[in-house]
Amino acid sequence: MTTTPVLEAIDETLETQGRPPLNVIYEWLTTVDHKKIGLMYIVYALIFLVVGGFEAILMRIQLAIPNNHFVSPQVFNQLFTMHGTTMVFFMGMPILFGVGNYLVPLMIGARDMAFPRLNAFSFWISAFAGMLLYFSYIGGSGLYAAGSAPDVGWFAYAPLTSKVFSPGHSTDYWTLAVFLSGVGSIGTALNIVTTILCMRCKGMKMSRMPLLPWLYLVMAGLVFVAVSPLTAAQIMLTLDRYLGAHFFDTQAGGSAILWMHFFWIFGHPEVYVLVLPAFAFANEIIPVFSRKAMFGYPAMVAASVSIGFISLSVWAHHMFTAGLGPAGNTFFVFATMVISVPTGIKIFNWLATIWGGKIIFAVPMIFMIGFLFQFLIAGLTGIMLSAAPFNWQLSASYFVVAHFHYVLVGAIVFSLFGAFYYWYPKVTGRMMSETLGKWHFWLFLIGFHLTFDFMHVPGILGMPRRIYTYEAGRGWDTLNFIVGVGAIFQAAGTLVLVYNMIHSYYKGKEAGHDPWDAWTLEWSVPSPPPSYNFAIEPTVSSRRPLWDIKHPEDPDADYE
Amino acid sequence: MSLIAGTAFAQSPTNIFDPAGTPARSAFGLSMLVLSITLAIFLIVAGLLLYALVRFRHRSTDSNREPAQIYGSNQIELSWTVIPILIVVTLFLTTTRVILGTEAIPKPASAIDVTIIGHQFWWEYRYPKSGVVTANELHVPISDPASPTPTYLTMSSADVSHSFWVPRLAGKMDLIPNRVNTMWIDPEATGLYLGQCAQYCGTQHAKMLLRVYAQSPQDFAAWIEQQNKPAQQEFPGNAAATEGQAVFMKNACINCHTVKGTVATGRFGPDLTHLASRDTIASGPIQNTPENLRKWVEDPNTMKPGSLMPAMHLNDHDLDVITAYLSQLH
Numbered sequence: 001m002t003t004t005p006v007l008e009a010i011d012e013t014l015e016t017q018g019r020p021p022l023n024v025i026y027e028w029l030t031t032v033d034h035k036k037i038g039l040m041y042i043v044y045a046l047i048f049l050v051v052g053g054f055e056a057i058l059m060r061i062q063l064a065i066p067n068n069h070f071v072s073p074q075v076f077n078q079l080f081t082m083h084g085t086t087m088v089f090f091m092g093m094p095i096l097f098g099v100g101n102y103l104v105p106l107m108i109g110a111r112d113m114a115f116p117r118l119n120a121f122s123f124w125i126s127a128f129a130g131m132l133l134y135f136s137y138i139g140g141s142g143l144y145a146a147g148s149a150p151d152v153g154w155f156a157y158a159p160l161t162s163k164v165f166s167p168g169h170s171t172d173y174w175t176l177a178v179f180l181s182g183v184g185s186i187g188t189a190l191n192i193v194t195t196i197l198c199m200r201c202k203g204m205k206m207s208r209m210p211l212l213p214w215l216y217l218v219m220a221g222l223v224f225v226a227v228s229p230l231t232a233a234q235i236m237l238t239l240d241r242y243l244g245a246h247f248f249d250t251q252a253g254g255s256a257i258l259w260m261h262f263f264w265i266f267g268h269p270e271v272y273v274l275v276l277p278a279f280a281f282a283n284e285i286i287p288v289f290s291r292k293a294m295f296g297y298p299a300m301v302a303a304s305v306s307i308g309f310i311s312l313s314v315w316a317h318h319m320f321t322a323g324l325g326p327a328g329n330t331f332f333v334f335a336t337m338v339i340s341v342p343t344g345i346k347i348f349n350w351l352a353t354i355w356g357g358k359i360i361f362a363v364p365m366i367f368m369i370g371f372l373f374q375f376l377i378a379g380l381t382g383i384m385l386s387a388a389p390f391n392w393q394l395s396a397s398y399f400v401v402a403h404f405h406y407v408l409v410g411a412i413v414f415s416l417f418g419a420f421y422y423w424y425p426k427v428t429g430r431m432m433s434e435t436l437g438k439w440h441f442w443l444f445l446i447g448f449h450l451t452f453d454f455m456h457v458p459g460i461l462g463m464p465r466r467i468y469t470y471e472a473g474r475g476w477d478t479l480n481f482i483v484g485v486g487a488i489f490q491a492a493g494t495l496v497l498v499y500n501m502i503h504s505y506y507k508g509k510e511a512g513h514d515p516w517d518a519w520t521l522e523w524s525v526p527s528p529p530p531s532y533n534f535a536i537e538p539t540v541s542s543r544r545p546l547w548d549i550k551h552p553e554d555p556d557a558d559y560e
Numbered sequence: 561m562s563l564i565a566g567t568a569f570a571q572s573p574t575n576i577f578d579p580a581g582t583p584a585r586s587a588f589g590l591s592m593l594v595l596s597i598t599l600a601i602f603l604i605v606a607g608l609l610l611y612a613l614v615r616f617r618h619r620s621t622d623s624n625r626e627p628a629q630i631y632g633s634n635q636i637e638l639s640w641t642v643i644p645i646l647i648v649v650t651l652f653l654t655t656t657r658v659i660l661g662t663e664a665i666p667k668p669a670s671a672i673d674v675t676i677i678g679h680q681f682w683w684e685y686r687y688p689k690s691g692v693v694t695a696n697e698l699h700v701p702i703s704d705p706a707s708p709t710p711t712y713l714t715m716s717s718a719d720v721s722h723s724f725w726v727p728r729l730a731g732k733m734d735l736i737p738n739r740v741n742t743m744w745i746d747p748e749a750t751g752l753y754l755g756q757c758a759q760y761c762g763t764q765h766a767k768m769l770l771r772v773y774a775q776s777p778q779d780f781a782a783w784i785e786q787q788n789k790p791a792q793q794e795f796p797g798n799a800a801a802t803e804g805q806a807v808f809m810k811n812a813c814i815n816c817h818t819v820k821g822t823v824a825t826g827r828f829g830p831d832l833t834h835l836a837s838r839d840t841i842a843s844g845p846i847q848n849t850p851e852n853l854r855k856w857v858e859d860p861n862t863m864k865p866g867s868l869m870p871a872m873h874l875n876d877h878d879l880d881v882i883t884a885y886l887s888q889l890h
Contacts, residue, residue, distance in 0.1 A: 153760045160720045250737035296632035321732050323741035326663040337648045348640040358618040358627050380598040389587040389658045392731020393576040396758045462574025462727040464758040467766035475572030
């Protein structure tokens with residue numbers, strides 16, 4: 001018996017066939033169901049992924065050859081600003097919140113999030129923020145006819161954002177979009193924390209909770225501390241621009257460094273806000289496809305919590321070239337290097353989980369293998385950047401761009417793609433095609449390595465980021481061309497994914513409750529889960545309740 | 561990949577692994593240490609991972625039984641916590657030594673001082689001891705270890721943040737408005753060292769290039785002496801230049817540019833007193849030839865879109881004589 005009883009007699013969600021489209025739209029617009037909100041987050045983020053990816057391809061065309069005139073400098077500067085802002089605030093955060101929204105209640109045996117209406121509010125305010133950002137292309141010029149989309153870079157350093165250097169309204173759209181997205185993020189974080197702390201099913205002590213909710217708990221805690229200063233800074237910037245305040249206005253005695261602190265006390269924990277969910281997916285997928293329990297569960301929890309705390313004390317490694325002086329630099333070198341210890345513990349525990357298992361190379365698992373190797377490399381280039389004198393050379397160069405894309409794409413996006421293939425059957429009731437999944441994996445893997453391996457080298461050869469063109473003869477030409485070719489492979493791989501998702505929705509093989517023979521609670525309910533998730537609140541006595549049911553002779557509860 | 565990287569390394573004039581000064585060399589030494597440690601870690605961890613993936617793959621001959629479930633081991637967790645801590649402490653101490661060796665050593669009395677002011681999108685250089693003011697092409701003496709003459713750069717900005725990065729000489733340092741930063745360089749050999757602005761500063765961030773001319777002490781002294789002279793004002797036998805000077809002084813050029821010894825005392829744009837002695841215009845991307853100069857004065861935005869210098873709407877004759885004048889400012 002691997003399922004909880006379903007009371008089909010009261011199940012309204014089964015009657016979705018043949019209703020008028022307006023009713024369906026109305027239901028989605030007004031829903032407070034965590035699964036529907038989660039899916040809307042994901043779809044919304046995927047649209048922005050395509051938009052942000054398109055912007056990246058335009059930039060790569062411009063940089064493929066020296067002295068190119070494909071786009072003007074103004075357009076190029078808008079492209080990298082919009083690409084960065086889109087990918088961090090309107091793709092990365094929403095998609096991870098969406099997956100969390102969908103999975104956290106199912107994995108802890110709850111029927112919804114703690115605050116369903118706040119959940120809907122948070123989603124819609126974030127969605128509005130994204131539309132506001134792109135509305136700047138139409139409304140940003142204001143009275144000055146000065147540009148349209150924001151062009152201040154995604155970290156919008158002061159005083160480039162002040163009224164003098166950034167007339168018109170493009171920067172205001174950026175500020176408002178980031179501010180509103182921050183409000184949405186804090187709402188969702190509050191919801192995730194409360195849900196995890198208060199709504200776990202019977203028997204699920206914190207020490208029996210799956211690692212995915214654990215990581216989402218740490219991630220949501222970080223959102224409180226990290227997003228609030230950024231949101232506050234947006235208000236200060238608006239006061240500067242419209243009410244004559246002088247927080248960041250250097251012409252009137254304000255401080256450019258103050259903005260850097262505000263931005264990076266958000267910006268660095270933000271990296272962990274994005275990467276902790278990627279760890280969360282790995283923690284669920286790697287054990288199932290290795291057929292072994294997670295190695296060192298308490299160490300993994302401790303490492304995640306300590307990453308959360310340490311990540312709050314490393315932000316000024318983004319400011320090694322701002323002239324903080326030897327004492328400040330030394331402190332942030334130490335804090336940054338120390339974070340590699342808990343991160344290393346995670347990699348070693350994943351390795352130990354695989355060790356002695358029977359590894360099944362299904363599509364979710366091969367994406368996780370990509371994640372492991374690429375996250376290892378990203379961590380090691382991170383250590384290089386943490387050594388301040390090396391950083392003085394590498395910061396703001398293409399080496400940094402390559403490093404953080406290794407984290408964001410090589411680790412986070414690979415893990416996210418693995419999660420798509422893993423949970424898609426649960427969400428839709430159908431399997432995705434394994435063949436197309438492997439095509440997606442190999443195309444994306446080749447594209448990723450062509451783009452981001454070769455991108456490190458121009459940085460070492462002195463190529464700064466955010467330049468719209470460069471001269472021949474600096475040794476950058478061939479490398480930039482290869483980087484551009486890789487982008488095409490990545491785009492092709494993504495198209496295969498989109499096709500696979502749509503095709504499988506209609507034609508995929510029926511998945512059943514538990515296609516991967518997995519162990520956590522979400523696999524005990526039908527696919528897709530009914531709106532109430534669990535007809536009867538489950539009771540658990542270990543970290544792997546379905547293992548206990550499948551192996552009554554050898555339950556986990558005996559060992560924990 | 562290493563082949564392509566290798567050829568690129570050999571060609572690039574801005575390679576951080578080809579240091580030509582003390583700060584760049586000490587960063588290079590540290591980076592080699594960090595690279596070898598991280599490479600060793602990569603080989604060990606990736607090797608173990610690869611071995612595990614092959615050795616523990618599911619085989620078709622396997623029974624359907626689940627493998628032995630192992631939940632963890634405190635001894636093993638302890639070992640892969642302590643060993644990384646030891647590596648971190650080693651790296652941290654080495655890094656600290658290099659930081660202090662670059663940022664916290666006393667300035668020698670023989671040092672040359674230069675004040676750098678960043679502008680959208682060019683560099684202003686001022687030599688406080690001699691009073692020389694120039695733009696975009698920095699001249700410094702080489703530094704002999706026996707009697708070091710490093711150049712100390714005092715850095716600020718007139719508008720937004722910029723960053724000074726000449727990879728073969730030193731790591732970068734930001735020029736931040738309403739704040740003073742310092743750094744030093746000590747080129748070992750004469751020659752031209754290239755770089756460019758490394759902090760996004762607006763539309764033309766890409767064409768805010770850096771050129772550092774390292775000269776022998778004699779050549780540097782001669783350069784200072786020549787730059788210290790006021791601008792030439794008599795152009796015997798060159799009617800065009802004489803007329804060009806008059807046109808220049810009657811137009812708005814003088815509001816933004818300085819030509820020492822004349823009524824032109826503006827500071828918003830580069831000092832033009834010895835413009836003709838410079839190899840490039842527009843902060844590096846354009847060769848300083850009369851044709852380019854004429855095109856630039858006609859409309860800078862055709863050559864460097866986003867440049868803050870406006871087109872002056874001069875007629876062809878005025879453009880010709882102004883070019884003749886500017887070409888004489890040696």
